Amino acid sequence: MTEYSEDELEPIEIGTLPLDAWHRARGARMVEFAGYHMPIQYDGIMAEHSWTRDQAGLFDVSHMGQISLTGDGLDAALEAIIPAEVSSLAVGRQRYSLLLDEEGGILDDLMVSRRGPDDGDDIFMVVNGATKYDDLAWLLDQLPDDITLNLNEDQALLALQGPRAAEALAQIVPGVDALFFMQCAGFAWRGNALWISRSGYTGEDGFEISIPADAATDFADALCAIDSVKPIGLGARDSLRLEAGLPLYGHDLDPAIGPIGAGLGFAINKKRRAEGGFIGHARVAREVAQGAPLRQVGLSIEGRLPAREGAPVFVGAQRVGVLTSGGFAPTVGAPIAMARVEAAYAAPGTALEIEVRGKRLAASVTPMPFVPHRYHRQGGSK
Amino acid sequence: MSxxxxxxxxxxxxxxxxxTVGITEYAQGQLGDIVFVELPVEGATFTKGDDAAVVESVKAASDVYAPVSGExxxxxxxxxxxxxxxxSDAEEDGWFFKLRLTDASELDSxxxxxxxxxxxxSL
Incomplete structure (x- = not known):
């Protein structure tokens, strides 16, 4: 049997992450991803997916880039590059933002937070693993010389996600449950400094934990000693984020689409949309005014046959788009997809067809997320 | 029966x-959770090595080839x-299709x- 949906290209050298031996000892099946050996699954993607929706799943996302930035005039310098309003970002708050090229195409998506004097007194960014070196080069190129960038390659990054994540993490990191969604703070565990944000990539409540690499194995053991916590692989991470309607860089996002077409307009506030002053603003302003010609949309698919990335989308004989992500959604119990379609076919309810191996599957544009988010928002009902 | x-x-x-053709226990373990099997139509004829079926797991689609020629x-x-x-039962109840062999000598390979x-x- 030959799998043709997975990337079989291997880089010359594949990196090893701090928890590599830990994953293997726990029976993970390892694959190459973003230049590293990473666990795709332990018990099976369906079981791991459901565990994360019901309990708490521990994800190793140490391949991601953790960048700290310091220097005089940092806020203004960053605002010239990213469309987030950095000047109003308080200590202990996190925002979702983007790196855009001169044409307003998306180079990467990222999280940006501000850390206080006790936690490094810097701006902390988490960027995608596959793009981190390009991001660093881009930032170095764009930022003035008095800004210092540091890629923290001696830090591991773990995510604990699911309805029992807060209760589990608070058992070993007391006080962490006081954070709300998109808040972050420094904590300590056995003498190690942790930087923890209440956020993630599953649509569930949860946390991302930056921890010194040499403490990561013991920390993962301590979490997995709690009954509600199990390690979860990249396979379930992908099905969880797809159900949550969260785009994946290199698939749903790339330089051919801008923030408005990608449905990420929420990441650019009114002031920054109006005043601009960041790379790529012209396209944002134009697409806010006129609409984006191509739009990222969610698709519900009839039947049981999954449609995958790359499958063309049709209205009758006319090709109107392409799937950027797709697969079977375990919580939904049906295939779902994200697609990039011409704007005329992006309205919810629009009937489309997806071609899979010469067959047409009926699909319709559906608002995302496919599974409701359950974030622990400040002032929320939970 | 052999x-x-x-x-x-x-x-x-x-x-x-x-x-009777199916995929092995090893193959199903490698594929993981299978969510769809696309089978050939009855009456189709295959030459050994033709694409005969597709198995969709949560993570990927995989081709199944005709191991021998037949209808x-x-x-x-x-x-x-x-x-x-x-x-759950790759090598018995999870069979895919039955072929009428056109060249029994292909079995030798x-x-x-x-x-x-x-x-x-060895893998």
Missing amino acids: RYFTEDHEWVDVEGEIA VLEINGELEAEPALVN LMNESAYDKFVA
């Missing part, structure tokens, strides 16, 4: 001129309602069970 195996992780049970006599309709049968076990152990 059972043969391919390097593409299919098994073939042969009884007279009828061959499709019957497909396993159970898999439509319950594709996970391939996970396939492996027997002990050769296949050695092949899997």
Whole structure:
């Protein structure tokens, strides 16, 4: 049997992450991803997916880039590059933002937070693993010389996600449950400094934990000693984020689409949309005014046959788009997809067809997320 | 009845001129949770090596090739309602299709069970 949906290209050298031996000892099946050996699954993607929706799943996302930035005039310098309003970002708050090229195409998506004097007194960014070196080069190129960038390659990054994540993490990191969604703070565990944000990539409540690499194995053991916590692989991470309607860089996002077409307009506030002053603003302003010609949309698919990335989308004989992500959604119990379609076919309810191996599957544009988010928002009902 | 195996992780049970085809326990384990099996139509004819079926797991789509040449006599309709049968019973109830062999000599190039076990152990 030959799998043709997975990337079989291997880089010359594949990196090893701090928890590599830990994953293997726990029976993970390892694959190459973003230049590293990473666990795709332990018990099976369906079981791991459901565990994360019901309990708490521990994800190793140490391949991601953790960048700290310091220097005089940092806020203004960053605002010239990213469309987030950095000047109003308080200590202990996190925002979702983007790196855009001169044409307003998306180079990467990222999280940006501000850390206080006790936690490094810097701006902390988490960027995608596959793009981190390009991001660093881009930032170095764009930022003035008095800004210092540091890629923290001696830090591991773990995510604990699911309805029992807060209760589990608070058992070993007391006080962490006081954070709300998109808040972050420094904590300590056995003498190690942790930087923890209440956020993630599953649509569930949860946390991302930056921890010194040499403490990561013991920390993962301590979490997995709690009954509600199990390690979860990249396979379930992908099905969880797809159900949550969260785009994946290199698939749903790339330089051919801008923030408005990608449905990420929420990441650019009114002031920054109006005043601009960041790379790529012209396209944002134009697409806010006129609409984006191509739009990222969610698709519900009839039947049981999954449609995958790359499958063309049709209205009758006319090709109107392409799937950027797709697969079977375990919580939904049906295939779902994200697609990039011409704007005329992006309205919810629009009937489309997806071609899979010469067959047409009926699909319709559906608002995302496919599974409701359950974030622990400040002032929320939970 | 004799059972043969391919390097593409299919098994073939042969009884007279009828061959029943499925994927091996090893293959289903590698694929993980199977959510859809696309089977050929009855009456289709295959030359050895043709694309005969597609297995969709949560993570990927995988081709299943015709291990021998023949005409499709019957497909396993159970898999439509319950594709996970391939996970739970790959080498019996999770069979894919039955072929009428057109060239029984093709079986000579396939492996027997002990050769296949050695092949899997070497992977």
